[in-house]
Structures are given as C-alpha cells and as structure tokens.
Amino acid sequence: MTDFAATKALFHLPDGMIYLDGNSLGPLPLATPARxxxxxxDEWGDMLITGWNKAGWMAQPMALGDRIGRLIGAEAGHVTLGDTLSVKVYQALAAALAMTDRTVIxxxxxxxxxxxxxxxxxxxxxxxxxELRVVDPEDVAAHIDGSVAVLMLTQVDYRTGRLHDMAALTAQAQAAGVLTVWDLAHSAGALPVDLAGCGADFAVGCTYKYLNGGxxxxxxxxxxxxxAATADPALQGWLGHDAPFAFEQGYRPGAGVARMRVGTPPVIQMAALDASLAIWDKVDMDALRTTSIRLSQRFIAGVEAACPDLTLASPRDPHARGSQVSFRHPQGYAAMQACIAHGVVGDFRAPDIMRFGFTPLFIDAGDVDAAVAVIARVMGERLWDAPRFMERAAVT
Amino acid sequence: MTDFAATKALFHLPDGMIYLDGNSLGPLPLATPARxxxxxxDEWGDMLITGWNKAGWMAQPMALGDRIGRLIGAEAGHVTLGDTLSVKVYQALAAALAMTDRTVIxxxxxxxxxxxxxxxxxxxxxxxxxELRVVDPEDVAAHIDGSVAVLMLTQVDYRTGRLHDMAALTAQAQAAGVLTVWDLAHSAGALPVDLAGCGADFAVGCTYKYLNGGxxxxxxxxxxxxxAATADPALQGWLGHDAPFAFEQGYRPGAGVARMRVGTPPVIQMAALDASLAIWDKVDMDALRTTSIRLSQRFIAGVEAACPDLTLASPRDPHARGSQVSFRHPQGYAAMQACIAHGVVGDFRAPDIMRFGFTPLFIDAGDVDAAVAVIARVMGERLWDAPRFMERAAVT
Structure with missing residues (x-):
C-alpha cells in the first residue's frame, strides 16, 4: 500500500499553490536536481565520451522503459524511451500500417x-x-469493421477525461483483424493500464505529465x-540498428522494441526521469486509482455544491474517466486565470473547459477542499471579471 | 578575433586528460551546471506550467536555432531545434522528395x-x-544528373574528415534541378559554413559534438x-502547427521552418545548449578555422615524424578536411584504448581508423605536442599489446 502522505513530501510544491495541473506538467521531485x-x-563532465558505457547512458532507454512498463502492464523488455510522443505515434502507426493491406485509420x-x-x-x-476516419468517441465501437487497418485512440480524453474501455475495444478490434495503437499520455501514472492483458498491439505515451519527468x-x-521481431520502425535510425557501432552501410533492425530507438538518447532528460521513476517504482497503481477516484469525487461534490454555474464536462461515473475532472463555463478561460491568481492551478482547453488534474502522489483531500473553496470564491464573486484575467495568453 | 586561451578556461577538462574527442561529445562548459x-x-520547480511562457521554453527552439544559424551561415529565422539528427534527416529528406517527381536519392x-x-x-x-544510390565520395559530382531528386550528403566524413565542397556541389545540383540536404554533424562549430551563400535547400546537424550541448x-x-512557406514537414506534430494551442482537429503548418517542430521541446537539454552557445556566440568562425588548421597540421607533422606505422587517412590538404585527423593502423582499436589509458582521448571507427578531433575552444598547441608525445610512446613501445587493451568494448 502506497503512503501518499509520504510521497507528497518528495515533491517541490511552491508555497501557497495547489497544483491541479500535474496532468499537463508534473511537479519537480526534490531528488531530481541532484540527479x-x-x-x-559527474557523468558528462568527468566521464565525457565514456559515459555512454560507464554511466549507462546507452542502456537507459530500455532500463527506464521497463520501469514505465510496470505501470502500464507491459511485458518486461518491450518498452523503450526516446523522442517525443508525436514521433512515437508516427512510428507506431507506420509499423501497424506495414502489417496490413487495409487503408482506414x-x-x-x-x-x-x-x-x-x-x-x-x-x-x-x-x-x-x-484514409483517416475520425468519429465521435461514443461511436468508435460501431465503426470497428473489416475496412479498418488501425484503431488509433488516446485512452483518456485530454479535455474531458473520458476513459475508453481499452480491454473491450482492443478485443473488438482484434476480432475484426484491426491493429491497435493506444496513446497513454493521460493514462501512464494516472490509472492502472494492462497492455499485456488487453492484448494491445502498440502503445505510446509521454513522461512529463503524471510521471514527473520534467x-x-x-x-x-x-x-x-x-x-517485436517484425515491426517496421519507419524512422530507422542508427540506435535502432542491431549493431549501431559497427557502422554498417545497411540497416538491420535491433532485437524487439529496441529497433524503435532512433537517434542519440536525451541523457540529461533521462536523468531527470530516472529520479522521478524512483518514486513511481514504489507506487501501487491500484491504490493510486482508489485515491484518485476518492479525490476527484470529493472535488466534483464540492464544486457542484458551491458553483451552480459550472457544468461537469467529465463523465460522472469515476470508472468512466481518467484522473482529471473538467467543468465547462462560458468564461472558462478568464475564470481559470482568476483561479490561478488565487493559488489554484488548473488549465483551460478551448472552447470552454476548465481542467483539474488529480495526482495522489502530491494532492490530498485537504488540497481538494482548499481548491474548492478558492474556486467557489472565484465563481461566486465573479473574480474573473477583473480586466487582467480577460486577455488571452499565448499558451493556455 | 577570438581569444582561444580565454575560451579554454570556460570548459571543465578532467585533470591529466587531453580530450581530442570533442567531435564526438563536446566537453562541459563550466557555466552549464548552473544554467x-x-x-x-527555478523554471520547472517554481514556474511549473507557466514556464512555457515565463521562462521562454516555447520560444527557445527558434531562439537557439538562430544562434546556431550564425555559425552555419543561415538566414535569421530559418533554423529550428529539436528531436535528434536522424529524425531531422527524415523530415528534410521527406520535404525535399515532396517537391519533385524524380526518384533517386x-x-x-x-x-x-x-x-x-x-x-x-x-x-x-x-x-x-x-531509390537510394550510394556512390564513392569522389564520384558524387559525376552522378549528379537529371535523374536525381535529392543529393543527401554529410559535408565532413565522420571517419576520415574528408570535406565535400558544399558550394560547388550545391551549384552543380541546382543546375541539374537537384535538391540538396546537407548533414552538418561534423561541420557546425568545426568550420565556417555558408548555407545561404551556397544556396543549400535543407541542412541538419547536431549540437552535442563541437557545439558542446551535452x-x-x-x-x-x-x-x-x-x-519555407511550402516545405512539407512529414512529421507534422502539434508544435509545428500554426496555432498549437488552438487544438484544431486539422493541421495547418506554422510559418516557415517552425513547421519542422514536432513535439514538446527538450527544455532541460536546451538549457544546457543555451549555456554552451553563450561561448559560441562570441566565436569568430574564420579565426576558429585558421586555428583548427594550424593545430591539425602540427599534429600530422608530429605524428608522421614519430610514428611510421600510422598512415594518414585524412586528406593531407587542410582545406579538404574538416576539423579532425584520422590515421589508420591494423591494431587501431587496441592502440586507441592504450592512448586513452595514457591520457589522450580520441576514438576508433571500424575497421582501422584512429580519429582525433581538433577543437580550438579548448585544445591548444601545447595539447597537440603532449598528445603527439603520448601517441609516439604508445606506438613506439607497442603499449597496445597489453592484454587489457585487446578486448573490444561495447561502445567504441
């Protein structure tokens, strides 16, 4: 059982701020700066080029991949790290498409x-x-048929938190001969995921949200x-080669998922992630989910009781959403700016979504109650009418 | 005129080591750890999500790109940063191919x-x-004809240091309706490059070698x-979108090279690069080249006088090579290991290349003389015959 009071003490949380935006950029673990x-x-400065072996830089994408793998139910040795989520989506989608003659994504x-x-x-x-076929989330199941090559979904909706049933959709896809690419951006570190159990084909995700990689x-x-032995990496770079340092002229894919590596791994970013995963290594994902649901239910009840103008945009059933709660308000952008100015940090997603992330590693029931009180005051007193909250920042 | 004695004092160079491998991984600037x-x-920890604006994270790929642009003769606003070199090669090549019906790379x-x-x-x-057509370096010019879609070359050969004549080859390519993709991995920070003057179409490069980005x-x-207004980024991710935070369902490419951005930029790695570019911002590239040639000529003369068993693998004409010098030796791997053990760090490239990089920012004539003395001793006394130098490390 994870002690979430203890994990909270492992993060740097600015004074006077309740940070409900760990679903966008997770906060800094206290151990990260030293790592x-x-x-x-010690590694780059003193080891220089030998750091690739001595400090384990070259092995780190697979080593860190396995630690993430535990959180998402992957078999050991089948997750690797690198690049950005968009690049990994490209590789996963290209690899899936190379396995089929069908044409619909x-x-x-x-x-x-x-x-x-x-x-x-x-x-x-x-x-x-x-061809890319984009349907409404609730219509996905009805569109899985023999024309579909790949089902490419983000499990948790970044705006509403709506959670797809990965097991059911993957089973349905498999029965129809459809390959699956799951984007776990808002799942990894947010809720238990069972890739192996679901029989997912490909999955991708990022580590700067719930996983606190920076x-x-x-x-x-x-x-x-x-x-693993047949997937085409599409972006076939030297670090996905079976023998990168043989500098052969022709490409031979590396063993398994290692072929999805492309170029030089981001050593300094990996060090930061190594530090945050040291916290995650000890987290029980079922306990995390239970706590996340308790927090989000408490938040919904509090906000709905105090703020009649806010309309729940997330599924009311906690098992049908991820670890975030969203409300709609016509002045959502300005209202969120006012919340932030008063110490409750969530974020805004167009056109009218106020989004709040629940991250049990550092958010507790006291934070939820304090956040509700601030939001109630902002909405009740229309603090968002102040001119300074009305201009739109470049990044929302 | 750059004072290279002064720049040397800005780097952390381990005691007792002469580091002739800055062409593989540049050493750590003293200012980098604090940055x-x-x-x-201060940025991630205290600003959290607001760092994207407040700390300038979002603008950094273009800002750093311009500082690199000065070193490679690019027009301001036409270089951006991100991903790895292999990913950028993919984008440049894909963009070039989208502009032509020809089929030969x-x-x-x-x-x-x-x-x-x-x-x-x-x-x-x-x-x-x-179709990929790979010819010998000296035969490239003879193969530029109307069948060629894209000429894709690395300007400086990673093994021998041989330098392609970018101006001449680009002009010849242009006359034949051939697009150019130049890889500047061993050029950026090694010698003056004049992309605009040459009329190059695309160029890519990395920042962990001569540019000391880590x-x-x-x-x-x-x-x-x-x-800039028509190039197809191929990997079209949200940060290359004209309005990333509008979260539109369809892609609209951003202005100019900004469309080549893909996903979230590597903020911590960019901070390290920011610190090293503060040194590079003041470097006169012509002075750098003059000094680099002086150092490499001194090295060749010294090694050839002292080590009859080593055969020069680099062009003898300094204007026909980059900022590295390579020698061949049948026992090159073990010999290089012995050099490293005696404090002279270069590297080995299969099958028999001992490679030494000359980086005037932190290597001076005294270092060259000291390195020659060590190499002469290693070769003269066959120190590389010692058993400990005979095993092959995983990373060479």
Whole structure:
C-alpha cells in the first residue's frame, strides 16, 4: 500500500499553490536536481565520451522503459524511451500500417490533435489510399469493421477525461483483424493500464505529465511481443540498428522494441526521469486509482455544491474517466486565470473547459477542499471579471 | 578575433586528460551546471506550467536555432531545434522528395550510416519507386544528373574528415534541378559554413559534438527561405502547427521552418545548449578555422615524424578536411584504448581508423605536442599489446 502522505513530501510544491495541473506538467521531485547535476557534472563532465558505457547512458532507454512498463502492464523488455510522443505515434502507426493491406485509420474527435496531425502527414507521405476516419468517441465501437487497418485512440480524453474501455475495444478490434495503437499520455501514472492483458498491439505515451519527468521529458513506445521481431520502425535510425557501432552501410533492425530507438538518447532528460521513476517504482497503481477516484469525487461534490454555474464536462461515473475532472463555463478561460491568481492551478482547453488534474502522489483531500473553496470564491464573486484575467495568453 | 586561451578556461577538462574527442561529445562548459540547475529548480520547480511562457521554453527552439544559424551561415529565422539528427534527416529528406517527381536519392559511402538507414526506411514507407544510390565520395559530382531528386550528403566524413565542397556541389545540383540536404554533424562549430551563400535547400546537424550541448542535445534543421512557406514537414506534430494551442482537429503548418517542430521541446537539454552557445556566440568562425588548421597540421607533422606505422587517412590538404585527423593502423582499436589509458582521448571507427578531433575552444598547441608525445610512446613501445587493451568494448 502506497503512503501518499509520504510521497507528497518528495515533491517541490511552491508555497501557497495547489497544483491541479500535474496532468499537463508534473511537479519537480526534490531528488531530481541532484540527479540531474550528477548527470551533468559527474557523468558528462568527468566521464565525457565514456559515459555512454560507464554511466549507462546507452542502456537507459530500455532500463527506464521497463520501469514505465510496470505501470502500464507491459511485458518486461518491450518498452523503450526516446523522442517525443508525436514521433512515437508516427512510428507506431507506420509499423501497424506495414502489417496490413487495409487503408482506414480509425480515430476519434477526442484524440489529442497532434495524433491526428501525425496521421494526416503520414497518409500524405505514404499514399497507397490511406484514409483517416475520425468519429465521435461514443461511436468508435460501431465503426470497428473489416475496412479498418488501425484503431488509433488516446485512452483518456485530454479535455474531458473520458476513459475508453481499452480491454473491450482492443478485443473488438482484434476480432475484426484491426491493429491497435493506444496513446497513454493521460493514462501512464494516472490509472492502472494492462497492455499485456488487453492484448494491445502498440502503445505510446509521454513522461512529463503524471510521471514527473520534467518539461521535454522523452516519450515511450510499447510493441507487443508478438510483433517485436517484425515491426517496421519507419524512422530507422542508427540506435535502432542491431549493431549501431559497427557502422554498417545497411540497416538491420535491433532485437524487439529496441529497433524503435532512433537517434542519440536525451541523457540529461533521462536523468531527470530516472529520479522521478524512483518514486513511481514504489507506487501501487491500484491504490493510486482508489485515491484518485476518492479525490476527484470529493472535488466534483464540492464544486457542484458551491458553483451552480459550472457544468461537469467529465463523465460522472469515476470508472468512466481518467484522473482529471473538467467543468465547462462560458468564461472558462478568464475564470481559470482568476483561479490561478488565487493559488489554484488548473488549465483551460478551448472552447470552454476548465481542467483539474488529480495526482495522489502530491494532492490530498485537504488540497481538494482548499481548491474548492478558492474556486467557489472565484465563481461566486465573479473574480474573473477583473480586466487582467480577460486577455488571452499565448499558451493556455 | 577570438581569444582561444580565454575560451579554454570556460570548459571543465578532467585533470591529466587531453580530450581530442570533442567531435564526438563536446566537453562541459563550466557555466552549464548552473544554467541547467536554474532550468530545473527555478523554471520547472517554481514556474511549473507557466514556464512555457515565463521562462521562454516555447520560444527557445527558434531562439537557439538562430544562434546556431550564425555559425552555419543561415538566414535569421530559418533554423529550428529539436528531436535528434536522424529524425531531422527524415523530415528534410521527406520535404525535399515532396517537391519533385524524380526518384533517386544520391548519397555517398562516406555518409554517416544513420542517414542512409533513414533514407532506406523512408523509401520503404513512401514507395513511389524511390531509390537510394550510394556512390564513392569522389564520384558524387559525376552522378549528379537529371535523374536525381535529392543529393543527401554529410559535408565532413565522420571517419576520415574528408570535406565535400558544399558550394560547388550545391551549384552543380541546382543546375541539374537537384535538391540538396546537407548533414552538418561534423561541420557546425568545426568550420565556417555558408548555407545561404551556397544556396543549400535543407541542412541538419547536431549540437552535442563541437557545439558542446551535452549528451543527447537536440538537433537542428535549416530550410531555405525559398522553401519555407511550402516545405512539407512529414512529421507534422502539434508544435509545428500554426496555432498549437488552438487544438484544431486539422493541421495547418506554422510559418516557415517552425513547421519542422514536432513535439514538446527538450527544455532541460536546451538549457544546457543555451549555456554552451553563450561561448559560441562570441566565436569568430574564420579565426576558429585558421586555428583548427594550424593545430591539425602540427599534429600530422608530429605524428608522421614519430610514428611510421600510422598512415594518414585524412586528406593531407587542410582545406579538404574538416576539423579532425584520422590515421589508420591494423591494431587501431587496441592502440586507441592504450592512448586513452595514457591520457589522450580520441576514438576508433571500424575497421582501422584512429580519429582525433581538433577543437580550438579548448585544445591548444601545447595539447597537440603532449598528445603527439603520448601517441609516439604508445606506438613506439607497442603499449597496445597489453592484454587489457585487446578486448573490444561495447561502445567504441
């Protein structure tokens, strides 16, 4: 059983701030600065080129991948790390498409736009009659049929927190001969995921949200063991080669998911992630989920009691959503800015979504109650009417 | 005029080591640990999500890109940063291929293997009859004709240091309607490059070698102004979108080279690069080149006088090579290990190349003389015969 009071003490949380945005950028673990300094000074500074072996830089994408793998139910040795989530989506989608002659990529309008952009770009490049079919989230199941090559979904909707039933959709896809690419951006570290149990084909995700890897932390990719020896990496770079340092002229893919590595791994970002995973290594994902649900239910009850103007945008059933809660309000952007100014940090997603993330590692029931009190005051007193909250920042 | 004695004092160089491997991984600037700590603690830790604006994270890929642009003769606003070199090769090559109906990608056997691997993978994915034609470096000019879509070359050979004449080859390519993709991995920070003056179409490079950005530092990409409004990024991710935070369902490319951005930028790695570029911002590239040539000529003269068993693998004409010098020896791997054990760090490239990089920012004539003395002793006394130098490390 994870002691979440103890994990809270492992994070740097600015004074006077209740940070309900760990679903966008997780906060800094207290141990991270020293780990990063070690990578910079003791590894890069003193070992120089020998750090690739001595400090384990070269092995780290697979080693860190396995630690993430535990959180998402992957078989050991089948997750690797690197690049950004969009790049990994490209590789997973390209690999899946190389396994089938079908031409339809099925996704939904709740997917993160970048996944759809990547698919569009890939279709234009690959040709062969590929087509992106985007349906409403609730209509996905009805569109899984023999015309579909790949089902590409983000499990948890970045706006509403709506949670797809990965087990059911993957089973349905498999029965129809459809390959699956799951984006776990808002799942990894948010709730238990069972990739192996579901029989997912590919999965990708990022580590700067719930996993606290820091801004620009690398992405991860999972390839099911049954595809590991045949998956085409598409972006076939030297570090995915079977023998990168033989400098052969022709490409030979590395063993299993290691072929999904592309270029030089981001050593300093990996050091930061190493520090945060030291916390995650000890987290019981079922306990995390139970606590997350308790927090989000408490938050919904509190906000609904105090703020009649806010409309719940997330599923009311906690088992049908991830670890975030969203409310709609016509002045959502300005209202969120006012909340932030008063110490409750969530974020805004167009057109009218106020989004709050629940991250049991450092958010507790006291934080939820304090956040509700601030939000109630902001909404009740229309603090968001103040002119300073009305201009739109470049990054929301 | 750059004072290279002064720049040497800005680097952390381990005691007793002469580091002639800055062409593989540049050493740590003394100012970098504090800059990285600032990014981790003051930016990520205290600003959290607001760091994207407040700390300038979002703008950094273009800002750092311009500082690199000065070193490679790019027009301001036409270089951006992110991902790895292999990923950027993929984008540049895909963008170039989207501009032509021709099908041949012309490269040479001196190109870094990853560039060739990436091309192979792209060909398999894109289809349309694309073909990779790899010729000997000295035969490139003879193969530039109307069948060639893209000329994709690494300017400086990673093994021998042989330098392609970028101006002449680009002019010849242009006359034949051939687009150019230049890999500047061993050029950026090694010698003056004049992308704009040459009329290059695309260029890519990395920042962890001569530019001292640290292990895993991001890559850069240049798109000529005449292509900036039309180039297809292929990997079209949300941060290359014209309005990433509007979360539109369809992709609209950003202005110019910004569309080559893909996913979340590596903030911590960028902070390290920011610190090293503060040194590079003041470097006169012509002075650097003059000093580099003086050092490498001194090294060749010294080694050839003292080590009759070593055969020069680099061009003898300094204007025909980059900023490294390579020698061949049948026992090159073990010999290099022995040099390293005696304090002179270069590296080995199969099958028999001992490679030494000359980086005037922190290597001076005294270092060259000291290195020659060590190499002479290693070779003269066959120190590399010792058993401990005979086993092959995983990473060479």
């Amino acid at each position: 990063v300094a070690q990578a910079v000074q 099925l996704s939904d309008s709740g997917n993160f736009p970048s996944d759809l952009y990547i698919a569009e770009g890939l279709i234009r490049a690959f040709g062969r009659g590929l 801004p620009g932390a690398p992405a991860f990719i999972y390839v099911a063991p049954r595809h | 990285v700590a600032q990014a981790v603690q 012309l490269s040479d056997s001196g190109n870094f293997p990853s560039d060739l691997y990436i091309a192979e993978g792209l060909i398999r994915a894109f289809g349309r009859g694309l 292990p895993g530092a991001p890559a850069f990409i240049y798109v000529a102004p005449r292509h």
